[in-house]
Amino acid sequence: MLEDPGGGAARREGGSFKAELWSSCRGWLKMKLHCEVEVVSRRLPALGMRNRGKGIRAVLSLCQQTPGSRPRPRAGGERGGPLPTCLVICTLRDKRGTRYEANSSSLKSFLSAVRLAHRGCNIEVPLSTFTPVKTSEFEKFKTKMVITSKKDYPLSKNFPYSLEHLQTSYCGLVRVDMRMLCLKNLRKLDLSHNHIKKLPATIGDLIHLQELNLSDNHLESFSVALCQSTLQKSLRSLDLSKNKIKALPVQFCQLRELTDLKLDDNELIRFPFKMGQLTNLRFLSAARNKLPFLPSEFQNLSLEYLDLFGNTFEQPKALPVIMLQTPLTLLESSARAMLYNRIPYGSHIIPFHLCQDLDTAKTCVCGRFCLSCFIQGTTTMNLHSVAHTVVLVDNMGGTEAPIISYFCSLACYVNSCDMLK
Numbered sequence: 001m002l003e004d005p006g007g008g009a010a011r012r013e014g015g016s017f018k019a020e021l022w023s024s025c026r027g028w029l030k031m032k033l034h035c036e037v038e039v040v041s042r043r044l045p046a047l048g049m050r051n052r053g054k055g056i057r058a059v060l061s062l063c064q065q066t067p068g069s070r071p072r073p074r075a076g077g078e079r080g081g082p083l084p085t086c087l088v089i090c091t092l093r094d095k096r097g098t099r100y101e102a103n104s105s106s107l108k109s110f111l112s113a114v115r116l117a118h119r120g121c122n123i124e125v126p127l128s129t130f131t132p133v134k135t136s137e138f139e140k141f142k143t144k145m146v147i148t149s150k151k152d153y154p155l156s157k158n159f160p161y162s163l164e165h166l167q168t169s170y171c172g173l174v175r176v177d178m179r180m181l182c183l184k185n186l187r188k189l190d191l192s193h194n195h196i197k198k199l200p201a202t203i204g205d206l207i208h209l210q211e212l213n214l215s216d217n218h219l220e221s222f223s224v225a226l227c228q229s230t231l232q233k234s235l236r237s238l239d240l241s242k243n244k245i246k247a248l249p250v251q252f253c254q255l256r257e258l259t260d261l262k263l264d265d266n267e268l269i270r271f272p273f274k275m276g277q278l279t280n281l282r283f284l285s286a287a288r289n290k291l292p293f294l295p296s297e298f299q300n301l302s303l304e305y306l307d308l309f310g311n312t313f314e315q316p317k318a319l320p321v322i323m324l325q326t327p328l329t330l331l332e333s334s335a336r337a338m339l340y341n342r343i344p345y346g347s348h349i350i351p352f353h354l355c356q357d358l359d360t361a362k363t364c365v366c367g368r369f370c371l372s373c374f375i376q377g378t379t380t381m382n383l384h385s386v387a388h389t390v391v392l393v394d395n396m397g398g399t400e401a402p403i404i405s406y407f408c409s410l411a412c413y414v415n416s417c418d419m420l421k
Contacts (some may be wrong), residue, residue, distance in 0.1 A: 286308055377407065
């Protein structure tokens with residue numbers, strides 16, 4: 001229970017106090033603590049009302065009351081003794097703060113100094129008289145910052161370490177500010193409408209990043225390092241629209257937590273052929289690119305929305321491309337055996353270029369793998385088979401697109417043709 005001896009508009013009658021430690025106990029020696037505070041009135045339920053149920057950012061301070069503000073003692077009470085200690089809650093709207101009498105029974109797990117003050121013990125740390133909190137105190141734990149012009153971009157000071165959502169659009173950035181990569185709590189990063197040409201691999205160190213918006217920049221690629229970073233476990237929404245990307249690496253399909261992917265208005269000439277591994281993908285937009293066909297694994301997707309309007313899809317070729325070789329080379333045979341039996345590999349075991357060959361191996365319709373020995377054929381598919389909502393592929397009302405497939409042997413190709421018939 002916290003009681004305000006001052007009365008007036010600041011009084012919290014019948015109120016109780018909840019404090020959630022927001023970070024480590026910064027400013028312990030100053031007896032200040034950044035936290036979230038909720039003041040709950042016990043009278044509201046009787047009036048048929050509810051509490052807000054949401055805390056607000058605040059600074060808690062443990063201070064000594066001045067002699068002039070000391071409450072009058074009860075009749076027969078003793079005068080003198082140490083000056084009473086009070087708890088002051090300051091918010092951004094109330095910087096001077098609301099004063100409460102310290103009572104440890106309601107302040108669970110609060111500073112041990114509060115308990116000492118309540119028991120009347122001497123506090124080893126000297127307590128200063130209270131002064132109003134500065135606005136900068138609250139900026140230290142801001143969780144959202146939106147910057148939409150060059151003049152507002154911070155050059156002389158760092159971003160608040162507690163940011164969870166950062167947007168810096170229309171700021172003329174030519175590279176990612178490395179100070180952003182120190183924001184370990186970041187969940188949403190919006191760098192749209194800038195002039196960024198290359199992404200640092202250290203973006204992958206933002207272990208909580210869920211949304212990344214890079215639309216309307218000058219990107220020409222999305223690095224393999226980012227695809228193999230911790231973004232594999234966290235990234236759910238990626239916007240790469242309005243860039244100059246021609247192709248995505250096959251490792252891009254390792255970002256398996258992706259649910260939303262926007263690739264509109266790029267120069268894409270192909271999708272990663274392991275696209276079907278993005279099993280959580282629900283929203284895919286790649287309008288106005290240069291896609292001539294879709295990979296066969298595209299048929300494994302289960303989308304809610306698909307937009308491939310304005311691509312240069314080609315008509316399926318009547319004759320297949322045959323690149324079979326008999327007998328198979330030692331490289332082809334060993335690679336097929338490793339992939340089929342799921343034998344682990346890495347650059348610490350085999351040469352790096354062999355790892356790249358294995359990573360980019362093609363998948364036959366039978367489920368086996370092939371490197372450079374295969375038959376390539378094309379068919380068409382109705383996009384409604386993979387998406388609930390489909391934007392028309394062209395102005396003629398079509399919803400079909402060509403699919404390119406690979407076959408590890410002549411037998412697989414013949415069987416596939418028979419099934420299509």
